[in-house]
Amino acid sequence: MFVLVEMVDTVRIPPWSFHRHLNDAIAEELNKKLANKVVFNVGLCVCLHDITQLEDSYIFPGDGASHTKVHFRYVVFRPFLDEILVGKIKGCSAEGVHVSLGLFDDIVIPPESLQQPAKFDEAEQVWVWEYETDEGAHDLYMDQGEEIRFRVVDEVFIDTSPSGPGAEKEGPSAAAAPPAEPEDKQAPYTLVVRFNTPLNEATVTMEPVPPTVCL
Structure with a gap:
């Protein structure tokens, strides 16, 4: 019913969390992002299992947060066929x-x-x-x-990711078009x-x- 999935993601840590241990801050951000969410072709994410590797952290101009590439394993709900x-x-x-x-x-x-x-x-x-x-x-x-x-x-x-506006909606006539019916x-x-x-x-x-x- 549950499987461990290896994932890689870049985690942003805001400045007000710099006083915390890096692993704890990253774990909290990963659970905020993934817990109770469905990842396409992966399954329903439940909780973080462990962090396997941390790469170098960077602070980019204009953003006081740190950005760290993280390798981790996540517990995912994905039943086996015939289970x-x-x-x-x-x-x-x-x-x-x-x-x-x-x-x-x-x-x-x-x-x-x-x-x-x-x-x-x-x-x-x-x-x-x-x-x-x-x-x-x-x-x-x-x-x-x-x-x-x-x-x-x-x-x-x-x-079910939201798609961008189509090319047919561009131009002056788009403003006069009636709103599309919700799918x-x-x-x-x-x-x-x-x-x-x-x-x-x-x-x-x-x-x-x-x-x-x-x-």
């Missing part, structure tokens, strides 16, 4: 079952990915699995707080998961966590 995870049901809605792993809560399993046949109880606001036995069907309620197990089968990264918000990191049965697949989405560009 089985266990979460807890946070709640249910007509859109599906909402699950939490503790690390993040934005996990939704859509209705078509639940154990079938399944139905949504509007009165109780829970999903119900109509489990068939020799004695007939039994309703198994997916209550809040119950554990649920699923398998990771795929992952999708989307670069649908996309999650930068998505896990495709399923239950033990091959046909049951679900989508796990981490959001809102804007991507962080490092290296």
Whole structure:
């Protein structure tokens, strides 16, 4: 579920932090920049593990801060394919079952990915699995707080970095153009998961966590 990723970044230390030990100041800045952020094709950053190398620090004209190139290892949440995870049901809605792993809560399993046949109880606001036995069907309620197990089968990264203005927006006519409609918000990191049965697949989405560009 968690992996160590080697990274390289240039860290800026402001003058008011010069009295601190350099490693402590750098660790704080790295965690401010990366913790709880998604790095494209890397995963969800959790916390700094250690600093492996510090290169020379520089102070540039017009900037009183120091700039140090740092080699470090960061703890990243990135489940392996075919890894089985266990979460807890946070709640249910007509859109599906909402699950939490503790690390993040934005996990939704859509209705078509639940154990079938399944139905949504509007009165109780829970999903119900109509489990068939020799004695007939039994309703198994997916209550809040119950554990649920699923398998990771795929992952999708989307670069959600803001793009600059296009060339077509330049010129006098750009001022008269109506404002563009906001695009649908996309999650930068998505896990495709399923239950033990091959046909049951679900989508796990981490959001809102804007991507962080490092290296």
